[in-house]
Amino acid sequence: MIRERALQWRRALVVALPGLWVLGVVCWELLSPLGTQFVQLLAATPAIACAGSGRRQCVVLGGACALFALVPLGSTGRADDATRLGTCCAILAVLGAAYLTSGRGRRLAQELEHVRAAAAAAQRALLRxxxxxxxxxxxxxxxxxxxxxxxxxxxxxxxxxxxxxxxxxxxxxxxxxxxxxxxxxxxxxxxxxxxxxxxxxxxxxxxxxxxxxxxxxxxxxxxxxxxxxxxxxxxxxxxxxxxxxxxxxxxxxxxxxxxxxxxxxxxxxxxxxxxxxxxxxxxxxxxxxxxxxxxxxxxxxxxxxxxxxxxxxxxxxxxxxxxxxxxxxxxxxxxxxxxxxxxxxxxxxxxxxxxxxxxxxxxxxxxxxxxxxDRPRVPAEASTAPSPAAPGIEVTYGGGSFTPRAKQPPLR
CATH class of the missing domain: 3.60.40.10 (PPM-type phosphatase domain)
Incomplete structure (x- = not known):
């Protein structure tokens, strides 16, 4: 149970990591007192999304990053038009590469899943x-x-x-x-x-x-x-x-x-x-x-x-x-x-x-x-007491003997 929860938290962190990266860059740009421009770091977001999840969601996330790069950050507009345009071009280039890589990775992952399923079925048939x-x-x-x-x-x-x-x-x-x-x-x-x-x-x-x-x-x-x-x-x-x-x-x-x-x-x-x-x-x-x-x-x-x-x-x-x-x-x-x-x-x-x-x-x-x-235990040996004998046969029992008689019909 603990291991499953750890895996769930890990998957959630991988999915949220690109958004956290964008939020951190934007906050750093807004709160930096030295006038340093960090908007170029947004270009790494599609690569982070592709490496983390490998899904096509990195396309949507990359587009959002491009929009962030085009919008001036802060009241003074520290990021000039040339910087924002260069950052946008970098984001689009990384976005295209991540799109192609994620598509190929998804196809390879699907093929690998099919091969594993076939191998598992064959191995279970072998060692059933x-x-x-x-x-x-x-x-x-x-x-x-x-x-x-x-x-x-x-x-x-x-x-x-x-x-x-x-x-x-x-x-x-x-x-x-x-x-x-x-x-x-x-x-x-x-x-x-x-x-x-x-x-x-x-x-x-x-x-x-x-x-x-x-x-x-x-x-x-x-x-x-x-x-x-x-x-x-x-x-x-x-x-x-x-x-x-x-x-x-x-x-x-x-x-x-x-x-x-x-x-x-x-x-x-x-x-x-x-x-x-x-x-x-x-x-x-x-x-x-x-x-x-x-x-x-x-x-x-x-x-x-x-x-x-x-x-x-x-x-x-x-x-x-x-x-x-x-x-x-x-x-x-x-x-x-x-x-x-x-x-x-x-x-x-x-x-x-x-x-x-x-x-x-x-x-x-x-x-x-x-x-x-799980077979039943062997029952104990039968008692040494004799079984009922046929009428007219003398049976030795307990040191004495007796002769069984047939059952008489009741008197009328």
Whole structure:
């Protein structure tokens, strides 16, 4: 709210600045006791209006300035006819230049707005918003791009409900900003198909590897030109694949990606965030071929009410002006101790803390995905008391036995 009010005051000052300039020059001319002529300073008014607002209102303001220059100021008429005529000509010259500049600037601004709108639509289609709920799981995702004017960059995430369970991918392409969008599109497109087609998680990862290799070959061929092929050996992608079963059991495959954090409300010290690290990750995709055997790792079961937070290394590597790293685990612990631990609130809390830590300057792309288990708890086991038995069958109960009898009809 404070920032919005500051922007409103700034816009109002920019619009009023040319009028304030004219008023100041006129008052200075009228009140100056030395007989100095300041009417020539009015020639700068159209340039100030054009630089401040960039609108055609500078034309009207420039005409008003010309009229002021033609009118003698003060009772003694200090500004002679030659001075006023020269000032008027200067105002008209600056006015013409400002008119042409403002028109061209307006056209360029409109074209830029159209390009930004098209880019925003394409980027939202690429990294589409997550559904708020998916098979009993509450979801929320967010991302910050290091490139100015880009909504997304080299980070990717997706969550899909498949016949094999809820499958989630979180990845980070080498580099950031718009140049990495092609690789992000190739990997997300492959995951959205493979997550439904492949019965096992290793099959999904191999499909992602083939999609990345195919994309890199096509890009190298296009960059090198016809008849030449260049291999970009330094291109790689870190990937974390998760599969959440109906009972909350999580299996994972990690290729060089940071492990997630678990937010839980139980344990010593109250709610806290704990980094999950079941084993060493594989090398990132693109650096080495995948091994022949890809045994998935099993994470602790996600109990009802627990939240799993996936992130890219843009959070852990973010620094402030003094060079201190961003305390991701501490910030997640603060989020876990809040009364309402909604995934969207966790994402917003971490993003706000990251921007405050870095002063609004993000050095690398950052993505975050929070997943909370909202499935109902498993009911307690049924009582050991026997169910009603069929008539004529002897049942042992409480140390004795009895033989149920069929219900007799009432006596007439």
């Amino acid at each position: 918003p997550l559904p708020p709920r998916l098979e009993g799981l509450a979801l929320a995702g967010g991302h910050l791009s290091a490139s100015r004017g880009a909504l997304v960059g080299g980070d990717l995430y997706e969550a899909l409900a498949t016949p094999h369970g809820v499958r989630v991918v979180m990845g980070d392409v080498r580099g950031h900003g718009l140049p990495a969008l092609g690789t992000v599109a190739a990997l997300l497109g492959s995951f959205r198909e493979a997550a439904h087609d492949e019965p096992e998680l290793p099959g999904v990862l191999r499909r992602l590897e083939r999609a990345l290799q195919r994309h890199l070959r096509e890009r190298a061929r296009a960059d090198a030109g016809p008849g030449r092929e260049r291999c970009d050996a330094e291109e790689f992608v870190t990937v974390l694949l998760l599969e959440v079963g109906e009972d909350g059991e999580i299996t994972a495959l990690n290729c060089g990606h940071p492990w997630p954090h678990r937010l839980t409300g139980t344990g010593h010290g109250g709610p806290r965030a704990v980094a999950v690290a079941p084993g060493d990750p594989l090398p990132p995709l693109g650096m080495f071929p995948l091994p022949a055997e890809l045994p998935p790792l099993t994470l602790d079961r996600l109990r009802p009410g627990d939240t799993l937070v996936l992130h890219t290394d843009g959070a852990e590597d973010a620094r402030d002006a003094a060079g201190a790293f961003f305390p991701l685990t501490g910030v997640l612990t603060e989020a876990a101790r809040r009364p309402l631990l909604a995934p969207a609130a966790v994402v917003e809390h971490v993003q706000d803390a990251l921007l405050r830590h870095t002063g609004g300057r993000v050095g690398d792309d950052f993505a975050l995905l929070a997943l909370r288990n």
